[in-house]
Amino acid sequence: MSENDLLFASATELAEMVRSGEVSARELVQSSLERIEELDPKLNAFVQVDAEGALQAADQIRAGDERPFAGVPTAIKNNRPVKGMRLTYGCSLMADYVPDYDHNVTRRLRDAGFIIVGTTTLPEYGILPTTEARLFGPTRNPWDLERTTGGSSGGAAAAVAAGIVPVAHGNDGGGSVRIPAACCGLVGLKPARGRISLAPELGDSSLGIDGMLTRTVADTAAILDVLAGYELGDATWAPPPAETFAVAAQRPPGRLRVAATTFPPVSDAVVDPVCARAVVDAAELLRSLGHEVEEIEPPWQTEGLRELFGAVFSNQIALSIAYSGNVAGREPTAEDMEPMSWAIFSMISKMGAVEGLAAAVRLQAHARQLVSFLAPFDALLTPALAERPLPLGTLDTAAPQPMSTFTRSGLFTPFTPIFNATGQPGISVPLFEGEDGLPLAVQLVGRPAAEGPLLALAAQLDDAQPWAQRRAPMVQGVLD
Helix, strand or coil, X not given: CCCCCHHHCCHHHHHHHHHHCCCCHHHHHHHHHHHHHHHHHHHCCXXXXXXXXXXXXXXXXXXXXXXXCCCCEEEEECCCCCCCCCCCCCCHHHCCCCCCCCCHHHHHHHHCCCEEEEEECCCHHHCCCCCCCCCCCCCEECCEEEEECCCCCHHHHHHHHCCCCCCEEEEECCCCCHHHHHHHCCEEEECCCCCECCCCCCCCCCCCEEEEEECCHHHHHHHHHHHCECCCCCCCCCCCCCCCHHHHHHCCCCXXXXXXXXXXXXXXXXXXXXXXXXXXXXXXXXXXCCCXXXXXXXXXXXXXXXXXXXXXXXXXXXXXXXXXXXXXXXXXXXXXXXXXXXXXXXXXXXXXXXXXXXXXXXXXXXXXXXXXXXXXXXXXXXXXXXXXXXXXXXXXXXXXXXXXXXXXXXXHCCCCCXXXXXXXXXXXXXXXXXXXXXXXXXXXXXXXXXXXXXXHHHHHHHHHCCCCCCCCHHHHHHHC
16 A cells, blocks of 8 residues: 555554554654645645644554554544644634643544544534635635535545545534535534533534544444443433444345435425436435335425524524634624624524524424434435535625525535434435536435444445545545
């Protein structure tokens, strides 16, 4: 395996190479740092790189280290604390804030042996499904440098797709792991609600959950075993699985009843024929593997549902903005942020507490109805995106009517947010490649708190139509 190919191996494979002495942790980290130096000026995927700290950590790891990912480089999305590194949320109010503690996911990844080489970009406050924060500038997709990586875990996706790190941390409050995975040809799992603790800041969340961007289902499952589980003080948590996710992912899924739809949850969304065709082709592949696939039209264009999700999501964004003001030691102003962020903050500031709580309750009522409707099925198949990865600049947070950008973003990604509301696990898998040369993904959604069977189904698709060895044109040029 050449040095340039090294970080395209799976995280599991790399850890075994370190364990056996075939390669050292320092070699892996040095390779990652060199690729950052070479590729990040074009991609703009990193907020901060800790070369010295990463190499020091690598030098502490020896052959025979039994931790599951000892010596494997990774990166943390820049909305989760990494002790001693800047935490910005993509906003100017927190541009120089340095936390003195690790988030739960940071600590768990370190404990598993991962080495953090840096932190990755996101849109301001993680709002949009594209990564073009005013603070950082646009993050570019390795498959087409003029296209979005998706968001909000866009920097993480770019880093993995470019072979800078084999896996990278992200999180998902409306599709923010699944969307960039779809844009960049990666695997992106949104775990079930409560599966991964939000400690130490939060006891739970009605929408958001952490996860990882990877190239293989096997890595996704093994890392979920590392990240999953209760932390002291959690208000709610998902029930522990009967077996590890890594084992579940290797188990044949059996014959499943799968629902399929291209009917979008957003009434004015238009599904690109290419994205719709991916669902048709995926359904045929599932049938060829022995599954029963039934076309359905879910009851999700309910009047007011989109507005309810927008209100609950915006409330959570407003809390992040208020937190950034606390970090800065003053009240946020319009000059502190992009116009769209200010418009959301201003809108929510006018909302009463009862109105906000009522929106959350009503959203969960709709979510319960959808979960009940889907109960007869083992999984649901949808497009991952309604459009191909957008050209950079399509979603302008400084538009004359900035909330129109927020609304427009939902037409790009109508199939992901609803499953943050239901809490079901969902995974984006890059089964195909479009005629435009860009990855073409579908989304699979599982039963509540049932990531194991969902991962098993995704792994079966991976075996039937492998994707991990595909390379973005930018990377092919580097390797040549």
